[in-house]
Amino acid sequence: MASGRIEVVAYAGYREDECPRAFVVGEVQVDIVKLLDLWTEENAFTGRRRRCFRVKGSDWRTYVLCHDETGDEWALA
Template identity: 85%
Template structure:
């Protein structure tokens, strides 16, 4: 499975932080069935932050998708 930028359908909770609900991989929409893990990474040199989510998809695969808060871009890792 290739990594790179992906389209994500997200929900912003009461704190305004986005959480993925579904994403498109290879033209196919995969719904997020369960959030398995969540963490934040920060590059101390560039000060870029990204929030990463390990999720179980509706296709029963496990994915790691990240949201770059600075560029407002989602990627599959």
């Protein structure tokens, strides 16, 4: 699968898009079976923040999904 913008189904708790549950690339949906790691990155020059999730997909591959909080966009890293 190529990296870039993707569609994500996320659990919205007290924080919007708190944790991804599945993502879609093209017409392929991958359900997330396990959250492996979570971290926040901030660009020192622009101040943009993104939350990144390292997850195990239902296809047993490991993915890194990042949510740009400023632009409200998800990307597959």
